[in-house]
Amino acid sequence: MEPGDIEAEIRDFVIANFLFGKAGELTDQESLLENGVIDSTGVLELVGFLQERFGIHVEDDEIVPANLDSIYNLADYISRKAGVHA
């Protein structure tokens, strides 16, 4: 998978499941938690999606903002985990 495709898929998932279709001005860099895009139980839902869709196992200590808290961070994390090279 191309990194750009990963970003697009994640963006689509976030918009469909957390913004209920309202894309608004969701930027790639903004904090999903701080901007109220996802709430406190949303992170685990996101992890579930990543594991299922990209076939990875997310360790407890990988569930951190640096890996998950923005579209950009998510795409970067998946690329590293799934061994995708730009």
Added chain:
Amino acid sequence: MLVQEFLEQSAGKWADKTALITERQRFSYRQIEQQSNSLAHAFIAAGVARGDRVAIVLPNSLESVLAIFATLKAGAVFVVLHPTIKSDKLEYVLNNCRASAIVTGAAKLASEQRWLDKTPYLRSVFMVGGERHHADPVRASGKNPLSLDERPTDSDSLSPPPKQCIDIDLAGLIYTSGSTGRPKGVMMTHLNIVSAAASITTYLENRADDVVINVLPLSFDYGLYQLLMMFKVGGSLVLLNSFAYPHPVLQRISDESVTGFPIVPTISATLLQMNLSHYSFPNLRYITNTAAALPAEHIRRLRAAFPHVKIYSMYGLTECKRVSFLPPDQIDVRPGSVGRGMPNQEVFIVDTEGKLVPPGVVGELVVRGSNVMKGYWEMPEDTDRCLRPGPLPGEKVLYSGDFFYSDSEGYLYFVGRRDDIIKTRGEKVSPREIEDVLYSLDPVAEAAVIGVPDPILGQAIKAVIVPKQGTFLTTQAVLRRCSEKLEDFMIPKFIEFRASLPKTDSGKISRRAIEENCKIKD
């Protein structure tokens, strides 16, 4: 004794001790005391008067702590609201309590503004963060924008303003969901809070060397009291925003040598999905649980993971803060119990005529003590329904609306609620409030909201909807409307569309029948 004296006295004794630890910063008692004094002076200069209600809509942060204490020091009444509150409900609450000031973030102002033009009693808007242009909509609505960063720093302002209140004056309004669909402001006096805090810190054995980590919203009394109690005993509070990212929270528990961890069952469910053998908390003295029952299986597994940690199973309601706790040495003996009444308080289980029932018989729990609220703000009928005459002339006792039985040793067991309130993630949710939002969607003919069991949330919210003939409605459209009007924990997890809903004999939609129906299907 006034609530702000918790801070003032601890600052007098331990000025340089760490009082507050946030995501990235640490503050001493002296700093919190001085900064809340200066903010109090700013509130007074802006016109906040004794008894005025000050709304606080912020994530858990230094600023929310300062706003709470500044409000008290200005002789006013704090009204802490969930940071995800949406415009319509914020407008309702601000008008309901006629708040004269609000403290909120620039980001919140930028995303939700409709309430600015619909709140005639509100005069001052204190902003946290942001830039000059964020104040424009405030000015446009005729209100006075002020920046929290511009509070006075002269030496007079670092001292507290003169005290105006006495202990029977209001300290806070805590808005709680009721079954009527409109939230109600629970009136808490300084005496109510001081009494409850004394009782709780006594049975938890809190001391100055305690370090408590709080991930619960300060709009929730369980979260708010972590702040109040730590300041009362001179301990330290680690204040975070949520348990969204469990691993960093557990790391902080380790790093800060946390001694107390208050949780709700959603947190224990999340914890128990992790490999807890990777974590070691030698300084953790206790875990408390309330808001919903901790399943016996969770208790067993938490005990196995952290055998040295005392677990306190507790029960309470916003209307009196807390009622009972189970002494940790009883947790293996009777894990299903929420304990006995806390110090300086009495509890009774009564039948429909108000007579005491014997052990084993289910009745309504009644609470008597200085921690019982003064009533619901400007709702005399609702107040009279639950605050009824007690033994002494003029005294009121609280009818909880919860059903319990006790065993032969007086330990309490929760059976259920009288009303349809849903407990999800430990938060109280009114089905009616959500139904009202669903009915705001044109294609909705009928709607009912129920709670369904959920392993993580306790109860999950399910909305069952009958669309009007010939209309088209998607799950997404429903969820979108909900996210525009409701706090995040109130957004339904499940949406189901049906051709009709079961009714009672009097023709009203029967939530009970829908619940039964859902149980059978699963």
